[in-house]
């Protein structure tokens with residue numbers, strides 16, 4: 001295609017026309033969503049407007065049908081925002097997340113719910129649980145495991161005492177940067193702030209590039225970024241959101257030791273989620289302390305050919321049994337083979353609690 005002024009003008013004219021078409025179509029879609037909301041309220045005055053299973057289906061369909069040139073994830077992200085705006089028109093959704101602002105959990109919240117959700121930072125994981133339990137917010141977002149550092153025990157422990165359900169998961173690629181402020185003397189960095197998990201994820205890089213800098217652990221990456229703003233000899237390890245929030249620049253990019261470093265977050269709420277077609281179920285099982293307990297627990301999953309995606313053990317806080325297992329597997333609790341397995345496990349276990357069936361992360 002030649003780049004003469006005439007072609008450029010014609011193309012821009014065409015883009016203007018297309019933008020109008022897109023706007024008309026988005027408005028028509030938003031009107032449909034408003035009508036869906038009316039039907040939901042007619043059927044049940046306490047109906048949930050946010051439907052995770054439907055959102056997952058919409059995004060999967062877009063990804064499957066997309067023919068480029070935009071890649072499928074990019075296209076799905078655009079639709080993520082359109083749906084987020086449509087839902088806000090039905091009912092603005094409030095989401096509590098493990099803060100402060102600028103953390104990866106906030107980034108995960110936006111990735112999952114889109115920019116039109118109202119997101120509220122909380123100081124601790126238990127506070128996120130409490131806000132959802134109290135009904136002050138519709139949903140909560142908490143980290144649960146990191147591919148490099150493993151499970152976040154605090155989140156698992158919070159589930160033991162809570163009646164909340166898991167209604168979704170979101171996986172975020174975690175990229176850490178070494179960030180400095182405007183006044184930082186880049187050749188004189190003698191102190192680095194970050195969250196202990198982030199230090200662990202960047203250990204080799206730090207040993208190679210800043211072996212003598214003091215490593216100061218703080219409560220979050222965003223807090224690290226905040227502190228650096230006023231210290232000329234300090235740097236922070238944090239992500240893009242924190243860098244943007246505190247106006248810091250990257251002295252080094254993507255310094256995580258493993259390029260596939262990612263964190264999985266859970267969406268917690270009080271509603272059960274119907275099947276989406278590609279679902280996961282999370283359960284917590286207490287077994288009596290006897291030989292073969294783990295084998296007894298896992299055997300029915302194997303026999304019914306159910307794929308386990310995660311198995312974690314936590315010490316029980318009750319004296320009656322010693323092992324508590326957190327198990328994630330593919331399938332929805334309403335599927336007959338999953339119901340069959342859960343019935344069998346219930347007979348063998350001291351206690352079984354289904355934490356939720358929910359759509360597998362799409363984006």
Ligand SMILES: O=C(O)C(=O)C[C@]1(C(=O)O)C=C[C@@H](O)C=C1
Nearest residue numbers: 033036050051054055083086087
């Ligand atoms: O299908 C619905 O139930 C809707 O409310 C519509 C819609 C959408 O925009 O597609 C909006 C919000 C829901 O979370 C799911 C989907």
